Amino acid sequence: MRLLPVIAASLACMAIAGCKPAEQPAAQTAQTAGVSLSNARLVLPIIAGDPAAAYFTASNGGDKPSRIASIEIAGAGMVMMHDTVTEGGKTGMAMLDSVEVPAHGSVTFAPGAKHVMVEGLSEQVKPGGKVALTLILDDGAKVQADLPVESAASSQ
Numbered sequence: 001m002r003l004l005p006v007i008a009a010s011l012a013c014m015a016i017a018g019c020k021p022a023e024q025p026a027a028q029t030a031q032t033a034g035v036s037l038s039n040a041r042l043v044l045p046i047i048a049g050d051p052a053a054a055y056f057t058a059s060n061g062g063d064k065p066s067r068i069a070s071i072e073i074a075g076a077g078m079v080m081m082h083d084t085v086t087e088g089g090k091t092g093m094a095m096l097d098s099v100e101v102p103a104h105g106s107v108t109f110a111p112g113a114k115h116v117m118v119e120g121l122s123e124q125v126k127p128g129g130k131v132a133l134t135l136i137l138d139d140g141a142k143v144q145a146d147l148p149v150e151s152a153a154s155s156q
Helices: 003-017 026-033
Strands: 035-043 052-060 066-073 078-087 090-096 099-101 105-109 115-119 130-137 142-150
Touching: 035 130, 052 066, 052 099, 052 130, 052 142, 066 078, 066 115, 099 105
Parallel strands: 035 142
Antiparallel strands: 035 052, 052 105, 052 115, 066 099, 066 130, 078 090, 078 115, 130 142
C-alpha cells in the first residue's frame, strides 16, 4: 500500500503537468552491455562545412570483448569511425567497420588516432551545447552519452 501514494502522484503529474514517465537511464543500458563512456566531446571544425570530430574512451567492465558496430550522433548527417594510419611516409585515414573494446579494457578515440568523423551537422549544434551519442554494439546493445560540443579553438 506504500506504493499507492507514489503511483497517484505520478498519475497526477502526467495528467496535470503533462509529465512523461521517466525512461530507463542510458547508464543502465551501458552497465548491461558492460561498456561505458568517458571523456566524450564533439569538436566542431574551424571552417564551417568541414567535418567535426568526436572523441571518447569506451571501457568494458565485462568478461567478454565487445565490438562497436556503429555510432549515431544526434543532428549529424553521417558518422564514420576512422583510424589515423601512416604508410610509406604518408599519413591518412582508414575507415573502420567496427572497433573492439577488450574485456576489462578500454579503447580511446583521440586526435591523431582512432576518431569519429561527423559530417552534415545541424546548424543547431553550437559550442557550449550537447548532442546525444549512441554506440551500437554488435550484439544490439546501445550505450548512450551526452557529448559536450566544443569549438576547435577551445579544444586546443
